[in-house]
Amino acid sequence: MSVAGALLLFTSWGSLWLSGPKNFSVLWPANGLLLGLLLISSHRRWRALFLLHFFAGVLVHLYFHFSLYQSVVLSAGNIVEVLVALLPFRSMPPRRTNLTRLRSLVQFTLACFLAPAISGMFVVGLSGHFLPNLTLVTLYRAWYMGDALGLFLITPLVLMIGSDESIEVFGWKRLPQTLLLLALIPIPNLLLTSPQRIPLLFLDYPLLVFVAFRLGMGGAAISVILMAIPVAHYAFNSIGVFGMPAFADAHTRILLLQAYLFIQLIMVYLISSVLASQKRLQKDLEKSEHRYRGLVDNSWDIIIQSNADRKRQYVSPAVREIMGWTQEEILTSSFSDHIHGADLARMEEMMRKLREGDDKLTLQFRMLHKNGGYRWMEIKARAVRDIKTGELKEIVSVMRDVSDRVAREKEMKDAVARAEALAMTDELTGLGNRRGFDEMLDAAWRQSAAQQTPLSVLMIDADNFKLFNDEHGHLAGDACLRMLAGLISNCIRKPADYAARYGGEEFSVILPNTDAPVAQTIAERIRFTIASSSVRSASLDGASITVSIGITTRIANASQSPRDFIRAADAALYDAKRAGRNCIRQRA
Structure with missing residues (x-):
């Protein structure tokens, strides 16, 4: 808890320090930090985190020469803002909020845009008079954009801490590659210091897309932070491209910078969400394939997959244990090579019925064992058809050795016949x-x-x-x-x-x-x-x-x-x- 309080204090101080006294920051990260901490913490710690955030905000504003009234109102506005942003996720267990899922991302985006709007009205309504050199619209806009950007940028970064994605990206194997990639991110923005140079802001987008592919949503958020730090400094101090006459007004520069960062975040979050969805789908498919492959490979029954022409495409390993043949020998042999001649016509009739419309059939027949003898087998065959056309695509068959059962049934029939004869x-x-x-x-x-x-x-x-x-x-x-x-x-x-x-x-x-x-x-x-x-x-x-x-x-x-x-x-x-x-x- 003490670490959380220190982080909240530091982020609030850092934002005001970057903006300079009596100015508004490009983003207010403390609220995003608090929202992220709440989403990864148990509900019983929420009250303490809110109190820490409130008092940290009061202390930082007092340090930067805001009055006590102003400090309390601004800090209370921050609490209102986080409470509103937390509403869509209030029933979620700790660490269950996954912003890479499109539904959660949409909820989070709406919360980031709505919460500052409500808290901004709260703050402007109570403290609009303490900055007489700013209109209420300018004050509201400065509050709204900075806080919305802070929520939108910092919360995903906090949620990434301890996640599987962060362990993968910042693990020892990939850490050098990750650090090198992040070190390259600020380079285009460091070249903006001269107004005579061609603006290189457009280089941010391909770099961010590449980072989203390589590092995911958390890595993309870090990249936007790295880009935002020098650019925000340049914007506040009219350095580089922001010193051009077209951007003479400070509030205009800040607004354009914030809009630019919002566009970056929306782009990389959507890309990250799509990529994460594809990765989840791929993992689910791999798990499903592994699970069913394990079931098939370890089944005591022989499982055969054939195409519409009855050519075998897959045979489970159980065929070797039961019939002595290898999978390759069954796959490369003819359909009739292993079926007793007396049962071949019945097998052909079953396959014909499957082709003509029957969905599943069962048959007992004799199959040649590699040792030269025949074993009684029971086959349950199912036709798999095209959903739209109904055309036969493949036949999936499950076979099991029923020789012992057939022998017992014959013994029983003989015993019944003997009993009937005796009777x-x-x-x-x-x-x-x-x-x-x-x-x-x-x-x-x-x-x-x-x-x-x-x-x-x-x-x-x-x-x-x-x-x-x-x-x-x-x-x-x-x-x-x-x-x-x-x-x-x-x-x-x-x-x-x-x-x-x-x-x-x-x-x-x-x-x-x-x-x-x-x-x-x-x-x-x-x-x-x-x-x-x-x-x-x-x-x-x-x-x-x-x-x-x-x-x-x-x-x-x-x-x-x-x-x-x-x-x-x-x-x-x-x-x-x-x-x-x-x-x-x-x-x-």
């Missing part, structure tokens, strides 16, 4: 079970109704099986049932016909698209094959196991159901039993 299979005989028979009969019935083709069903029962089971035991009975199932299965037409164990020692056969004569032939084949087998029973006087078969044949229609069909086949079976067994009977 539809008789455990003892390996034929279909009752559930499988019912589902197959429903399907065959719908097919017969749709195609108007005959459907036949055989109901088969082992004759006297209870006696065989009682004599030889259940294990032998089970073996007998397995043998009967095998013989029946060998006699039917696979895969069209379907044999099932209907229950106990009873079997059934579904014969789709089979009329009664063909069904009779198949039934007789079954009956004869079983009767000719080697399975015999002592309880049957050594005779072979035989079967009785009932047949029914119909064309399905809406007035009937599969249950009616089964009842007819059962009735035919009972007819065969009553006829003495080991025979075949039919019912319509």
Whole structure:
């Protein structure tokens, strides 16, 4: 805080010293210094800074022989001025005011022009009588121009202290270059001491533009200060070009000098703002590119960018880890070189749909690994189109290895298929079970109704099986049932016909698209094959196991159901039993 007070005291004294007693300075830097200190300080220090500024102003004006009343009024006017200039930034946290942003620069410029206007009316209204040799208009103009210029010039310089820009420009690496450049700035103005010489003020502009490019807004503000110091001295003392007859009036010289400096500042601030905006944009782009490049390069997925002709333009490094190929090998190879032949048509179809209007598609395919094997990959492709024309510009694809997932899905499907097969299979005989028979009969019935083709069903029962089971035991009975199932299965037409164990020692056969004569032939084949087998029973006087078969044949229609069909086949079976067994009977 003591340093801030010393700076405020020194800048106030320096301005009055350069202007000379009872004259007005070209610029009043103390208010700009205070505004800058307020913008970089916490709000709790603002009161102390205002008090320091007020008392510093009173002391300096007293030193230069102003009356106490005059000193108090002028210092109070300075406080009013800074308060008004601070209004647009009062809610900003410390060091968050960035004048290189165009919005903040516009607010700051308006504040610099408005605040002195208000404080000037305050000062002129209270103290216009203490300089009787000046009109109120001249007094107001002198106050306004000097204070506005001081705010406009010094505040950006204070805000630069400790900023990234100042660290870059005045760091050890660039410090010699920066000092050399700033040392060259005053040279054109030092050549203005002779009125016979051609005025060189026009040389300031290209130099300031160059400084704005090299040193930014803060460096440009320093350059304007360096230019202003000798020129202000020349203007007040009628030296050099300012000693020419056209500029005989002191107030005219000061006004022209101030306007000249304002033009310089506005020019370099706008240039600095544009350059800073471009630098921020460039840094944002670099950060964005670095961020997304990091995401892409470190992704576990393979990311591919292709043009509209499907020529690969970028492949992420993950392709080597996942597929063994280098990025160059993928980029220089053909589209179809790494895709399994069986999947190529589906890949071509996906690319065609993307070209014709689809935005994003997903596909699973097999891709050749460098070791010679194929890996299952899942690709999610997105079409990037021109916003105006809708024309395809590129295709961005993300691929991941799903071989393990495909293998697990296949295992699951196989397990489900096995479970379904077990649910539809008789455990003892390996034929279909009752559930499988019912589902197959429903399907065959719908097919017969749709195609108007005959459907036949055989109901088969082992004759006297209870006696065989009682004599030889259940294990032998089970073996007998397995043998009967095998013989029946060998006699039917696979895969069209379907044999099932209907229950106990009873079997059934579904014969789709089979009329009664063909069904009779198949039934007789079954009956004869079983009767000719080697399975015999002592309880049957050594005779072979035989079967009785009932047949029914119909064309399905809406007035009937599969249950009616089964009842007819059962009735035919009972007819065969009553006829003495080991025979075949039919019912319509």
